[in-house]
Amino acid sequence: MDVLVVGAGNVGRWFAALADAPVAFADVDDERAAAAAEAHDGRARTVPLDAEESFGLVAIAVPMRVAEAAIEAHASKAQQAVVDFTGAMEQPLRAMATVAPARERVSFHPLFAPEHGPGRIAVSSSTPGPATDRVRKWLEAAGNDLVDVEPEDHDDAMATIQGRAHAAVLAFALAADDVPEELATPVYESLSDLAERVTDGNAGVYADIQDAFGGADEVAAAARRLADAEDFAEVYEDARR
Template sequence: MDVLVVGAGDVGRWFADLADAPVAFADVDESRAEAAAAAHDGRARAVPLDTEESFGVVAVAVPMGAAVAAVEAHAASAEQAVVDFTGEMVAPLTAMAEHAPARERVSFHPLFAPEHAPGRVAVSESAPGPATGHVREWLEAAGNDLVDVGASEHDDAMVTIQGRAHAAVLAFALAAEDVPDELATPVYEDLAALADRVTGGNARVYADIQAAFGGADDVAAAARRLADADREAFEEVYEDAGR
């Protein structure tokens, strides 16, 4: 069973590394697909984005905003299964059902950046089967823990887990000023470390998350509630935050 990885970025390369099968990369940037293939020690090759070849599994690993279009464009190349590693689940699975109704269909979301692998991987199975079972086995063999979840439940949770969390950390980073290290408190050090981790990533990824799940408006409203509260109201807000 061979695999077409659509998207030769970090996530696509991460999945190709753990796939126990021949891999082909396709990417809007052909040179990136070629570089990804070359990095896999002869176990992978690059194919044109409009390839007419067929593959056992088509794995979509593109930014969230491009996921549906990528499924639409490449689902027909799948002989057995279409899967995605985009971070959103409802939209890609809906596109898979429309464009690959007779194929196995599963959405995977690594809950970590590839450089922090292994970790937890959320899994939503729309139409599982033997081929997607192999994908699960590859992920587990690489040390990942699989967490089965409904697609809507996943996307709803990501509003808080990613959208609001990232917005809160970025808001702190924007509001913070330089301070002497020797005056730092544990809470400040934890927030500063989170800010360094988030701002050391890829801005496009975080922009995609905000576009898909939102969160910044909710954080802004909460901050405004804090800012507008007098002492008595602040205590109520504080208690609400602890619930």
Template sequence: MDVLIVGAGSMGTWFGDAIDARTAFADVDGDAAAAAAERVGGEVAALEGEGTYDVVCLAVPMTHVTGAIAEQADRAERAVVDVSGVMEPALEAMACHAPELERVSLHPLFAPERAPGSIAVARDRSGPATDDLLAALAARGNELLETTAADHDGAMETVQASTHAAVLSFALAAESVPDGFETPIYKRLRRLARQVTDGTPRVYADIQATFDGADAVADAAADIAAADPEELEALYREAAANWHGDPVAGTDGDGDDPDEFGGDGA
């Protein structure tokens, strides 16, 4: 099987290395395509070439995936797949531009350097070519998480957009504190803030442009900031009910409750 990977960034390179196929890379950055091809033992292809491949994989930013599918789908003979991270628009574009071909959207739920991991899989029209690709990914130790495009994109509003907005908001609002004043919760948030801000800004911007979720975080923060003590207790119990199923009745032993060990823990 030969696979054209459009997009020679970290995710496209990971995909080319993770599958058992002959690969070619096409990218607006020719040097990036050459580097990816060298790394995985593939070839470089023209971005507007006329050659066809068994499979075309779109590994482009999620804000550009529908346009890339429209431009590249006719180069596929058997299947079109993507690893952009947004599924409903991608699969709709595939159905429009490759109605007779196999169509699968993949979302690796990890950074390439942390592979293997869980990969969300939405099969719109599966078949032998995409089955072989998925089998190769599973053989590399990845866990395939079968889903629908709607369920995936709905989950990403919380898993990515809301989560990133909350962590970035803390990273922007936090001020330096003297050594020794760290609490368990602060240490965890500090670690998350460092992890998130060590990434690629464009990726986080694309996520916020694609998925709702940040507004809900902003609204919740505004409610907390404006709350009086009784209102804050009610918000705390509402949050606890979201995560524990019912209002908090005690502590969980993790040292974060100020009444538990005599500290200010939070």
């Protein structure tokens, strides 16, 4: 089963490295696709985005904001299955069902950046089959733990797990002043480490998460509640719960 990876960024390269199959990369940036193929130990090639060639498996690994468009453009090239690694699940699966209704369709979301793998991967299986089962085996063989979830449950959870968590960390980074290291407390050090990790990433990824799942408004409202609290203990107890 040959594989077309649409998107030659970090996630696309990560998946291609795990796939035990011939791989072709397609990307809006031809040079990025070529670099991904070259780094793939000679087992990969590139194809133009508008190529009409078909593949056993089509894997969509693009930013969430263009996931639906990428699926609409490329899912029909799948002979057996189409999967995505975009980070959301409901919208991609709906698009897959529209464009490739007769194909196996599964959404995967690595709950980590590729450089921090292996780890947990959320999986929503709309119409699984032999081809997507092979994908699961590739991911598990690399040491990842697969967690099956309904697409709506996944997307609802990401509003807190990603959207609000990232917004809270970035808000701390924006509000913090430089302080002497010798005065740092454990809580401050933990938050500083998180802020460093988040701000060392790709701003576009975090922007897409805020656009898809929200988070900043809820964190701002919570901070305002703290700032305006007449009974701080009551707010503290709400946070504890």
